[in-house]
Amino acid sequence: ELSVYRYGDKRADGTREMKNLLGGKGANLAEMSRIGIPVPPGFTITTEVCTLYTQEGKEAVLKKIEIEVREAIAAIEESMGTTFGDPQNPLLLSVRSGARVSMPGMMDTVLNLGLGEQTLEGIIKKTGNERFAWDSYRRFIQMYSGVVMGLKPETKQDLDPFEEIIDHLKDKRNIRHDTEFTVQDLKDLVYDFKDIVRKRTGKEFPTDPWEQLWGAVFAVFNSWNGDRAVYYRKMNGYPEHWGTAVNVQAMVYGNMGTDSGTGVCFTRDAATGENKFNGEYLINAQGEDVVAGVRTPQQITRHGSEQWAKLAQVSESDRRENFPSLEELMPDIYKELFEYQQKLETHYLDMQDMEFTIQKGKLWILQTRNGKRTGSAMVKIAMDMLREGSIDRETALLRIDPAKLEELLHPVFDPAAIKEAQVIAQGLPASPGAATGQIVFFADEAGKFKNSILVRVETSPEDLEGMHLARGFVTARGGMTSHAAVVARGMGKCCVSGAGALKIDYANRILRVGDHEYHEGDWISINGTTGNILEGKVATREPELSGEFAELMELSDTFARMEVRANADNPTDARVARNFGARGIGLARTEHMFFEVDRIKAMREMILADTVKGRRQALKELLPMQQKDFEGIFRAMEGLPVTIRLLDPPLHEFVPHQLATQKELAEDLHISLDAVKSKVAELEEFNPMLGHRGCRLGNTYPEITEMQTRAILQAALALKVEGIETRPEIMVPLVGTVEEFVQQKAIIDQTAAEVFRQRKDSVEYSVGTMVEVPRAALLADKIAEHADFFSFGTNDLTQMTFGYSRDDSGKFLPVYLEKGILPADPFEKLDQEGVGLLVRMGTELGRRGRPGIKTGICGEHGGEPTSVEFCHRTGLDYVSCSPFRVPIARVAAAQAVL
Numbered sequence: 003e004l005s006v007y008r009y010g011d012k013r014a015d016g017t018r019e020m021k022n023l024l025g026g027k028g029a030n031l032a033e034m035s036r037i038g039i040p041v042p043p044g045f046t047i048t049t050e051v052c053t054l055y056t057q058e059g060k061e062a063v064l065k066k067i068e069i070e071v072r073e074a075i076a077a078i079e080e081s082m083g084t085t086f087g088d089p090q091n092p093l094l095l096s097v098r099s100g101a102r103v104s105m106p107g108m109m110d111t112v113l114n115l116g117l118g119e120q121t122l123e124g125i126i127k128k129t130g131n132e133r134f135a136w137d138s139y140r141r142f143i144q145m146y147s148g149v150v151m152g153l154k155p156e157t158k159q160d161l162d163p164f165e166e167i168i169d170h171l172k173d174k175r176n177i178r179h180d181t182e183f184t185v186q187d188l189k190d191l192v193y194d195f196k197d198i199v200r201k202r203t204g205k206e207f208p209t210d211p212w213e214q215l216w217g218a219v220f221a222v223f224n225s226w227n228g229d230r231a232v233y234y235r236k237m238n239g240y241p242e243h244w245g246t247a248v249n250v251q252a253m254v255y256g257n258m259g260t261d262s263g264t265g266v267c268f269t270r271d272a273a274t275g276e277n278k279f280n281g282e283y284l285i286n287a288q289g290e291d292v293v294a295g296v297r298t299p300q301q302i303t304r305h306g307s308e309q310w311a312k313l314a315q316v317s318e319s320d321r322r323e324n325f326p327s328l329e330e331l332m333p334d335i336y337k338e339l340f341e342y343q344q345k346l347e348t349h350y351l352d353m354q355d356m357e358f359t360i361q362k363g364k365l366w367i368l369q370t371r372n373g374k375r376t377g378s379a380m381v382k383i384a385m386d387m388l389r390e391g392s393i394d395r396e397t398a399l400l401r402i403d404p405a406k407l408e409e410l411l412h413p414v415f416d417p418a419a420i421k422e423a424q425v426i427a428q429g430l431p432a433s434p435g436a437a438t439g440q441i442v443f444f445a446d447e448a449g450k451f452k453n454s455i456l457v458r459v460e461t462s463p464e465d466l467e468g469m470h471l472a473r474g475f476v477t478a479r480g481g482m483t484s485h486a487a488v489v490a491r492g493m494g495k496c497c498v499s500g501a502g503a504l505k506i507d508y509a510n511r512i513l514r515v516g517d518h519e520y521h522e523g524d525w526i527s528i529n530g531t532t533g534n535i536l537e538g539k540v541a542t543r544e545p546e547l548s549g550e551f552a553e554l555m556e557l558s559d560t561f562a563r564m565e566v567r568a569n570a571d572n573p574t575d576a577r578v579a580r581n582f583g584a585r586g587i588g589l590a591r592t593e594h595m596f597f598e599v600d601r602i603k604a605m606r607e608m609i610l611a612d613t614v615k616g617r618r619q620a621l622k623e624l625l626p627m628q629q630k631d632f633e634g635i636f637r638a639m640e641g642l643p644v645t646i647r648l649l650d651p652p653l654h655e656f657v658p659h660q661l662a663t664q665k666e667l668a669e670d671l672h673i674s675l676d677a678v679k680s681k682v683a684e685l686e687e688f689n690p691m692l693g694h695r696g697c698r699l700g701n702t703y704p705e706i707t708e709m710q711t712r713a714i715l716q717a718a719l720a721l722k723v724e725g726i727e728t729r730p731e732i733m734v735p736l737v738g739t740v741e742e743f744v745q746q747k748a749i750i751d752q753t754a755a756e757v758f759r760q761r762k763d764s765v766e767y768s769v770g771t772m773v774e775v776p777r778a779a780l781l782a783d784k785i786a787e788h789a790d791f792f793s794f795g796t797n798d799l800t801q802m803t804f805g806y807s808r809d810d811s812g813k814f815l816p817v818y819l820e821k822g823i824l825p826a827d828p829f830e831k832l833d834q835e836g837v838g839l840l841v842r843m844g845t846e847l848g849r850r851g852r853p854g855i856k857t858g859i860c861g862e863h864g865g866e867p868t869s870v871e872f873c874h875r876t877g878l879d880y881v882s883c884s885p886f887r888v889p890i891a892r893v894a895a896a897q898a899v900l
């Protein structure tokens with residue numbers, strides 16, 4: 003049995019199925035080599051060796067694998083025509099960790115292993131590039147000392163010791179960039195680096211390549227039990243016994259002259275999903291140079307290059323001379339690359355994101371993985387591949403990350419407004435969408451405005467945190483694979499990159515384009531679909547859900563068992579929800595309507611009234627307004643069920659708490675300020691969420707229930723006259739005892755009978771309850787004897803099951819999440835274990851009390867994919883969520899079946 007699996011020369015010991023043994027990276031490299039892709043030769047030390055190391059230590063490992071490793075190195079040497087440690091013609095290696103799942107940031111990589119003062123001479127001779135050799139060497143010392151020798155900043159505040167030396171030298175030489183270092187500078191750095199290693203670790207930096215190699219291998223194994231990895235494993239529930247593999251691979255260089263280069267490419271367009279091979283490359287460059295956005299990368303295909311030139315306003319002759327495509331510059335390499343990308347996509351049956359390097363005219367593929375993509379690309383690629391016949395319907399559905407659909411539901415620019423808008427400049431359409439905001443120049447200031455657009459020469463990983471807060475990004479440099487572009491697509495934000503006309507003056511916070519100046523705080527709009535940067539705020543409108551998106555929705559509906567409804571309490575939201583495919587309204591909260599100016603007065607009058615008569619008087623004023631509200635919603639939801647919930651929040655939410663407004667109210671109602679004040683004080687509660695709210699209101703003030711029932715049914719009757727079908731469902735909130743519900747239902751039925759008698763007409767209606775007090779779930783069979791339906795209000799049910807106030811949990815939940823006391827925020831992701839148990843019990847008992855009782859969920863969880871999946875398993879009939887999450891819930895409901 004092997005401990006070391008080799009790959010290279012289009013052969014491999016392993017396969018992609020061996021992820022547990024070889025780690026994800028190792029299995030993938032083996033697979034690529036096996037199917038004839040030229041990957042730099044190398045080998046993988048298995049995860050089992052890692053376990054052996056943990057259990058029995060270094061000596062046992064050396065005994066087991068030393069011979070195999072030496073043989074594997076010999077094989078690499080033969081394949082590359084170089085020798086490990088040979089001063090004339092040295093083999094250099096990379097060493098990387100690789101667990102069975104990707105664990106980003108768990109362990110740094112060591113590159114250029116094998117470099118030393120002697121091999122350095124060989125590299126200089128081979129490449130004729132002294133600067134490159136010394137720069138590689140100083141980088142190697144930095145990486146190796148940090149990763150293997152543990153030379154890290156001593157406290158969090160300390161700078162990296164090597165960076166400190168670098169900064170010091172830059173100051174001394176009065177230069178700003180690493181690229182400005184001379185060969186002598188780099189030699190000085192190497193000397194100083196070695197010196198600090200000696201001082202800080204008491205050891206010499208190793209010059210023997212074998213010592214370097216074993217050092218790196220054991221450092222990778224150690225990293226499996228390092229703080230970062232242990233934390234990451236705990237967070238994700240990965241067991242210790244998995245272990246990590248170690249990947250050792252020959253280094254190849256894209257910066258060995260004009261016959262070398264490096265690039266990234268995608269088998270399809272990661273922004274739009276179009277089936278077009280595309281990518282970027284740089285001649286005589288290293289991998290980081292392409293993503294760092296320091297040099298303008300060139301397009302791989304000729305077509306892409308021509309399109310780029312148009313956007314960048316580069317003339318055709320300039321393009322051909324200075325920015326030719328790989329297709330034009332190195333047609334043979336291009337042809338080879340094109341074949342490999344086809345082969346890889348056909349093999350992995352998904353869009354691939356590949357990295358390649360050309361070393362002295364030879365193409366190497368360094369990596370392939372399923373490419374990150376925007377929400378719209380995700381949908382298009384899945385539906386296209388389904389149509390092409392390469393994947394089946396189930397696979398297509400499972401390719402969709404429901405949460406990512408949200409991007410497609412964002413507004414787009416209004417075509418009319420866009421025509422009017424002033425174009426400031428054009429860049430590359432790096433990540434589609436529309437964004438409007440105020441200019442900020444620094445990522446850590448993105449929170450300065452509610453809507454900000456980050457404008458930079460380029461972005462870097464340090465900007466990541468701030469980028470979350472911006473609406474979109476604009477960069478003056480960099481291509482479609484620049485940091486900003488890749489991050490934007492991942493975050494689902496809009497991005498225009500490489501807008502060369504922008505001159506950014508960070509010091510004065512000014513963006514200059516030609517004669518125009520834009521300052522921090524100025525509004526701009528960016529169109530990530532066309533690459534246009536526009537002046538001012540440009541109007542947006544709702545997106546249209548057509549094409550592949552519509553196909554996906556249809557496909558989802560053929561699989562889903564549960565229906566998806568929406569939480570909406572006005573006609574506009576109801577219409578949006580219906581456009582998104584909602585099959586009705588699962589929760590119309592009636593209290594929001596009372597906050598409108600013309601109503602709040604009548605509402606307050608009702609609350610301030612001391613007598614039933616006074617309350618009835620005020621409610622009479624509210625009745626026609628409520629009826630109008632319901633008519634609007636019913637109309638928007640013609641033919642579909644609409645669940646209307648009776649008044650729920652504590653009354654004190656409606657009365658004024660400020661002196662000025664209290665005075666106004668007193669004047670309006672012709673009562674004394676003191677009377678208002680004392681009523682407000684009377685309504686004050688210690689725990690309003692557990693106080694006088696929900697059906698406790700309806701049971702103490704039945705006239706409220708009467709008025710609302712009347713408004714609902716009169717609205718339904720009014721529409722019936724117009725020939726519009728309605729399906730009203732009246733829902734009682736916060737029920738905890740059978741009698742609470744029974745008495746409310748009696749009032750509803752009596753009122754209904756009265757309305758039907760008065761109007762000499764009737765409509766069908768049903769009466770059900772929310773299940774949001776744990777006691778209701780425990781006694782669901784008894785309640786179900788009287789209720790037509792149950793709707794689990796998991797917001798309150800979570801609040802009351804955990805005993806966490808919905809309004810105050812912000813103080814401790816973040817700490818709980820950080821400490822791992824809770825795996826997730828239970829108000830966001832349904833706690834399936836505890837709250838979910840009540841939902842299951844409630845459903846089962848409910849069906850016992852009334853076979854076939856309709857059940858649904860209307861808490862915020864109704865649009866959260868993992869919770870939707872739980873609802874499916876629990877057998878609920880529907881989920882109800884906010885309008886914009888309806889498509890997400892539809893896909894999640896379908897995936898739940900698969």
Ligand code: PEP
Nearest residue numbers: 774795796797798860861
């Ligand atoms: C709930 O409690 O889950 C619910 C939907 O009602 P609200 O959020 O209005 O309390």
Ligand code: MG
Nearest residue numbers: 774795797798
């Ligand atoms: Mg509730």
